[in-house]
Amino acid sequence: MAPTLGRQARRSHTGKVVSRGRPVRRRFPGVPDLERAADRIARITAAPHDLVTLWRETTDVLTAAVPFYRTPCWYTLDPASLLMTSHFHDGMPEFPAEWLHAEYLSDDVHHLVDVTRSPAGISTLHEVTGGDPSASPRWRANMEMGGDQELILGLRTRTGEVWGALGLYREPGEPLFDGREKQFLTAVAPRLAEGARRALLVGEAADPEGPESPGLVILDERFDVHSATPGVDRWLAELPDGDADAGRLPTALLTVAARAASGDGGVAVARVRSRGGTWMVLHGAPLVSTGERRVAVIIEPAHPARILPLLMAAYGLTERERDVTRAVLQGGSTAQIADELVLSTHTVQQHLKSVFDKTGVRSRRDLVATVFFTHYEPRFRDNEDRVVRHRPVRGGPVRRP
Template sequence: MSVDSVQRATEKVARLCTQPRDLVTLWNEVTEVVGSVVPFFQTPCWYTVDPASLLMTSHFHVGLPEFSGEWLAAEYYEDDAQSVPDVIRSSTGISTLHEATDGDPSSSPRWRRNMSMGGDQELIARLRTRTGEVWGALGLYRDADKPMFTELEKSFIAAVAPSLADGARRALLFGQAAEPEYVDSPGLLVLNENWDIESATPGVAHWLAELPDGNWDRGELPSAVTTLAGRTLRSAEDRSRPGDVAVSRIRSRSGRWLVLHGACLTSTGQRRIAVIIEPAHPSRINPLLMSAYGLTEREKDVTRLVLQGASTTQISTDLVVSVHTVQQHLKSIFDKTGVRSRRDLVGRIFFNHYEPRFRDNEKRVLANKAVRGGPWTAD
């Protein structure tokens, strides 16, 4: 494939990822583009993860509506040359199973599972935004008689990964806005080119009332929304920057920070502007850890870093405490959560608080409902 063709595919992925749409539609559309550059066996496996914990919240694989419980346990408990969580936490964010096993994957339980499905090679890539938030991962496979993944192919995947991460995040926001799950779920507002309101999700009125100088009851939009809408249209007209999305951060009337995302919709032939409004820091893992296990603030910080793959030394540096203090915190965390190791801690939190979300999302995909992110918090 020519360099120009790869560049066009990269730009197409970026454009697709700017559109607010449901996650399954996004994965299906970008799969075709990815496959034009990186041929694969059957179909990719797409994952979303919670950026606060780096734990998986969903998977999508055409023909595999339910991820095997044995395979899921292997991702978090099995000692193997490669796993999705390990690649997500790695320094490179991309790995092939053949490289991870020095060209001999036959001793890998993961390889044997892949072979049972007809796949021989496996490439896993982390989907991380340019600002450092991880929102997903991608798994690609090839059968035994196909060439190895090339450096050009891996470079392409690395180049589109930030766009795919942004697209996953936007799709999860879109899903939460369309079917709010929390009091502070995002809101979605769709405007036409004259700034008239075409549609609004149930939660958007709450957020618009929080923004300065607007009056939702009279249909008057806050200046933050109209300004963002104008920037969104200008960004859409700039073909030299296909993946650009207008974003602004606004202090609300109550003092909390809100983030506004703008995207231009063109599916109907007429340009419309979608504006998603969300709280600046909607992470739910920290309060979950406090309520479920009674962790102190410092133990919560240590646990968060363990989930993200930090070593004892890295935790010590990040929290500006001694290695001995980190070890004492870890002992207390293990006692409170009933585990004996870091791996067990990650597994305990995943299977107690994220597998229910993972399984619920499988059902939501089959029912054509929006995929949701974050830990499971339903009663």
């Protein structure tokens, strides 16, 4: 839903004056403009930004590429559950509680999970209501704040992981979002998803939440360590063939750094088995805004999604009940869950009945709401506070001791 903003003019972080009360009329861009916009987004998302910087810089590009009303609505989602972990609406530090209830408790259309798991990964409220959204409470809420059209884009990587969503709005009387604009947004969605994933890693490396938090190493043009986040020595020691005492960096780290610095502006990723036999993931990205060519490498343990052990510990679920619950959180139907887990629909229903008993709910919707408001809303609200205090945004559910 579009945020409520005042009617005074404000000066954006770029120094440009924009109106909070009225949309800025912009020309609709041509194909070359969209191509340039896609190139700019590729460069922005390749750099290891913090999340708010990523969203703000991308918003500047979208402002010229795809006209919208007021401000975009950016979300991060946990790819294991497709539940919201943060939002960023410039000018609205707190997401209204009634919007969260509408997202997870209402019988409406155009929920984030429905769009992000759909084959297209993008849709408008007008499309899903057959051109007449007037019966949708979501549309009526948008209209109360001056919006009419709503477009939602799922931010999915090329491998299918969902890391976020984008909501864009237009006021009554404006042209509908057209095929060319939706094609552009779909094309840049994987870049935005990868950028969001990287931004969350950068944030957690800079402000670790626990011993399993990732580490960040900045290498100079000679591939010597320029700087590093606290605790990264632990991960460097886990990588094979490195020797900190001798000043020798692990081969895997140097390889990823070299690929990231190759000049194509891309991001390098490698999965490496540690000395202890576990898997670690390295993400390399070039840094070119400093005037000196540097490379950032993020090191993280390849651990399972946080929500899975949390569900088993909090509710005493079995592994199969956990898998069924995860699929329900992601919006899967009984038939889809049965197909994914290679079970009969009857067995899925039996597992669901057991899950309902253990979690104290009576329906799938109640199950989703219980998991969100118990394990994700605290993270969601804490991230709002972190944005205000200029602290890194975190992903996933709240970690319990």
